[in-house]
Amino acid sequence: AQSVTQLDSQVPVFEEAPVELRCNYSSSVSVYLFWYVQYPNQGLQLLLKYLSGSTLVKGINGFEAEFNKSQTSFHLRKPSVHISDTAEYFCAARGTASKLTFGTGTRLQVTL
């Protein structure tokens, strides 16, 4: 079974600054990794996914993530954040079973 760890519950950052949201996973089998964003009172929107191939994946809204097998990490990055990026970000993993396992989420708070 997979488990996903997001060590940072909250990340405050100023607008136009870079940001990295950390995600580590544990799995004994092949794993597929995802980042979802949740805006207040809304559903979960897929930001990006890693299934195979290039370890650097690009998603929507200027986000990207890098799959690092040796460090079992899948950190999310954006070079310059905007106020509208304020939201909850969930890292998720999926193995051979169909269900998606989520991390506990990281609240990204962007301020002026």
Added chain:
Amino acid sequence: AAGVIQSPRHLIKEKRETATLKCYPIPRHDTVYWYQQGPGQDPQFLISFYEKMQSDKGSIPDRFSAQQFSDYHSELNMSSLELGDSALYFCASSRTSASYNSPLHFGNGTRLTVT
């Protein structure tokens, strides 16, 4: 593009009542998942269906049941509601027949409040 549709968006029930949540997956998606998200919590997997058969089961209470119908929509039935059932309930769908690791697409959720 069509998304996952959930109804109702909001639902208020009293303790011990029953509730039915509905989910309409994206067209041609054959797999439906139900998640429960408590306040300030991450989504917890409840149950999933593939081609109208239960495919996986998570932390779903015995008071809850679900099914997927011939048109692939799904319903989550909740009985003997408790205050702790108050949460945001998400449905997601994917097209497992295309790829078993295809991403899940989530609906906007049903906010259930039990008073």
